[in-house]
Amino acid sequence: MTRPALSGRVAVALVVVGAVLMLVPLLWVLALSLKSNAELMADTHSVFNGRYTLQNYADLVGDGQVFRWIANSLIVSLGMTAGVLILSSLAGYGFARLEFPGRRLLFVIVLFGLAVPEQAVIIARHQLFSWAELHNTHGALILPGLSAPFGVFLMTQYFRAIPKEIDEAALLDNASRFTIFWKLLLPLTIPAQATLGIFTFLSAWNDYWWPLISATNKEMFTLTVGIASTQMNFAQTEGLGFLMAQAVFAGLPILIVYLLFQKYIVQAVAGAAGR
Structure with missing residues (x-):
């Protein structure tokens, strides 16, 4: 066996071992549930014994509030994802393709947003939404997430990587700026949009900090806050199986979304590496 072939097999073996090690905790959680x-x-x-049951999932689904929390999480996650994709695409196109006064300074300000943690503005945000009487609404849970500096930066970089000759040829054919954006350039950024959409959806679905502060009405709980509210003291020891069932239930939609859009993530990573 040649040295390159042996090195390749060793690399594959190491990847397999790493994958198994990463799957063990997930399988452990599933078994406990x-x-x-x-x-x-x-x-x-006793998790290694053969007696397994779906009672924990039945108890979880039996609570009618769970489906309300799932609906809230879907509304918030999908609304935030759609808003971030629209705003980030428009902003990215503007920064990459248009010339206007203060463009560079404004882009630097956007990049500074990457360094500001959410906790630093949480008090001002809470007071703002309290003044507007928006707490315990879907809008209060969606609007803060629409400020996405990373999304603007990502889309700006993708639009910059597209040859400007496409714009120039379309302008010669009397195409409007919006037509160029919508019909020519936007389809070329689908891998980046899919990646941004997946990460935004995942972040919104798993968010606990802001929904815990803004949603005080049980009817407006997202799934993460709602599940946390059902846990009693010492939940880890008195209801470990039920706790693990909650974790699996909350993580399943994210797994489904990732599996459906996995190829777009690979395309985006490959495209970024190529650039």
Whole structure:
């Protein structure tokens, strides 16, 4: 066997080992979610026994509030994702293709937004939404997430990588700027949009900090806040199986979204590496 072939097999073996190590905690959580809480309280090693049950999931779904929380999470996540894609694409096109006074300074200000943590503005944000009486609404949960400096930066870089000859040829054919953006350039950025959309959806779905502050009405809880509200004291020891079922239930939609759009992430990474 040649040295390059041996090196390739070793690399593949290391990747497989790394993948297995990453899957072990997930499989452990799944196994715990299929065990009764009584057995796990007696001995957590009972997870290796053959008696499994779906009772934890039945108890979780049996609470009608869960479906309301799922609906809230979907509304917030999809609304935020759509808003970020629209605004980031428009801003990215403007920064990459248009000339206007203060363009560079404004772009630098946007980049500064990447360095500002959410916790630094949480008090001002809370007061602003309180003044506007928007708390306990879907708008309050969606609007803060529309400020996405990373999305603007990502789309700006992708638009800059597209040859400007496309714009010039379209302008010679009397195409408007919006037509060039919508019909010519935007389809070329689908991998970047898919990646940005997935990360935005994931971030919105898993967000706990702002929904916990803004949504005080149980009817407006997102899934993360709602599930956390069902946990009693010592939930980790008294209801470990139920707790793991909640974790699986909350993570399943994210897994489905990732599997559906996985190819776009690969295309985006490959395109970025090529550039």
